[in-house]
């Protein structure tokens with residue numbers, strides 16, 4: 001099945017555009033997990049497997065961020081693999097690694113991620129130029145999400161800069177990705193921040209059929225109403241990610257699992273005005 005079909009199916013089955021971000025920070029794990037005398041990597045594994053179990057009915061996708069796994073040292077990739085295998089097969093799995101390098105290196109990144117069957121998509125950084133994406137564009141069952149207008153304050157340093165053409169760098173990226181998609185069977189999508197809803201229109205309208213990965217709601221304060229307005233005329237399927245506001249919703253309580261589930265359900269419901277346009 002190609003990536004876009006699987007994405008549409010995942011959103012349709014869960015009736016949700018929610019993507020749960022798996023960002024395991026050892027300092028924020030629930031007390032009920034850290035109280036156990038087991039090594040950190042095992043704490044992360046237990047924590048995330050439970051998070052997956054209690055959120056799965058509310059989301060279409062999971063986005064493990066590699067930084068948090070790599071910080072666990074040599075155990076990190078093993079834990080990443082164990083967490084991946086716990087994710088139900090009908091969910092979209094986006095490895096958030098933000099890779100981007102010269103082609104001979106990128107080929108190895110592509111191998112590292114695409115060899116893992118469970119990974120459907122990968123985040124990529126286009127700063128080194130658009131040919132660096134090519135090694136990732138050889139598999140129709142996979143998708144890439146390329147940083148186009150990020151959620152952080154520093155998006156203004158480069159991405160929101162206006163060029164002499166009058167376009168921002170973000171718009172140039174969107175236009176180039178649209179061109180690339182015409183020649184590729186691998187799905188090309190964009191990462192756009194919910195915190196930038198007001199500035200998103202020219203970016204997403206440059207590539208209206210792009211699947212979107214949208215972080216920035218929850219702890220970063222992006223407005224769902226503003227996002228819903230901005231997405232009104234967008235054709236590509238969106239996934240709206242939240243990490244901390246869901247997975248750490250219950251870290252001080254004995255029944256932390258219920259708080260995590262409730263937080264995911266609550267965000268799924270808040271996203272309903274967006275989701276209902278696509279299901």
Ligand SMILES: O=C(O)c1cc(=O)[nH]c(=O)n1[C@@H]1O[C@H](COP(=O)(O)O)[C@@H](O)[C@H]1O
Nearest residue numbers: 065123150151193215218219220242243244
């Ligand atoms: O590529 C990303 O997912 C990403 C892009 C971006 O512009 N902003 C952004 O926050 N992210 C990631 O999305 C997640 C957001 O986490 P929360 O702020 O806890 O919801 C983190 O894993 C970030 O690395």
